[in-house]
Amino acid sequence: MSFAARRRTAAVLALTLACSGLYAQSQEPFKKKRRTDANQEVLVDSHVHYTDQCTSASAPLIEVTQPPQHGRVDVREGDVIAKPHAVGIADCTGTTLRGVLVYYTPARDFVGQEFFTYDVKINPHPAVHHEVTVSVRAARAASQP
Numbered sequence: 001m002s003f004a005a006r007r008r009t010a011a012v013l014a015l016t017l018a019c020s021g022l023y024a025q026s027q028e029p030f031k032k033k034r035r036t037d038a039n040q041e042v043l044v045d046s047h048v049h050y051t052d053q054c055t056s057a058s059a060p061l062i063e064v065t066q067p068p069q070h071g072r073v074d075v076r077e078g079d080v081i082a083k084p085h086a087v088g089i090a091d092c093t094g095t096t097l098r099g100v101l102v103y104y105t106p107a108r109d110f111v112g113q114e115f116f117t118y119d120v121k122i123n124p125h126p127a128v129h130h131e132v133t134v135s136v137r138a139a140r141a142a143s144q145p
Contacts (some may be wrong), residue, residue: 029117029129034104038139041105044073044132045082049101049122054082054092059100061121065129068116071106071137106136 036042047060062075080099082092106114114134119127 013077017020018069027126027128028073029131031113032130032132033135034132035135035137036104036106037113037137038106040139041074041103042134044104046078046099046101046129047120047122048081048082048097049092050095050097054090054097055097056098058123059098061102061123062102062118064116064118064126066115066117066139067075068104068114070112071104071120071134073100073116073118074103074105076101080104092109099127104132104134106134111138 024047034042047062049057049060051057054143057076064073067073072082077094077098078099078101082095082097084091084093102118104114104116112135114136115132117131119129121127
C-alpha cells in the first residue's frame with residue numbers, strides 16, 4: 001500500500017473513531033418508568049443481540065451503574081421477543097431469541113419512588129445508558145368474598 005493510501009486509510013479510521021466517540025457521548029439515555037406493588041418484582045426491560053439471520057448472538061452485558069436504594073436489580077438470561085432494531089440490521093421484530101431481562105424488586109414493604117441506572121453493552125458498540133424510575137405502590141388488599 002502506498003504512503004498516500006495508508007494516510008487516507010488512517011484518516012478514515014480516525015474520523016470513524018471520532019464519530020463513534022461523539023455518538024457515544026451525545027446519545028441521550030433511555031428513560032423508563034415502571035410501576036409495581038410493594039413486595040412484587042417488575043420487568044424493567046429486555047435486551048437481545050442478534051445476527052442478520054435473526055439468531056441470537058452474544059448476550060448483552062448489563063452493568064448497574066447506580067443501584068437502587070430500596071430494592072435490588074436482577075439480570076437473568078431468558079427468552080426475549082425482538083423489538084424493532086434501531087441500527088439497520090435485519091428486521092427480526094417478533095422473533096423469540098435468547099437474551100437478558102432486567103428486573104427490579106423493591107425491599108420488603110417499601111412504598112415510594114425508586115431510581116437506578118444501568119448500561120447495556122453489545123460489542124463492539126458503545127454502552128447505552130438507561131435511567132429507570134419505579135413507582136412502588138402499597139400492596140393491594142386481597143378481595144373479600
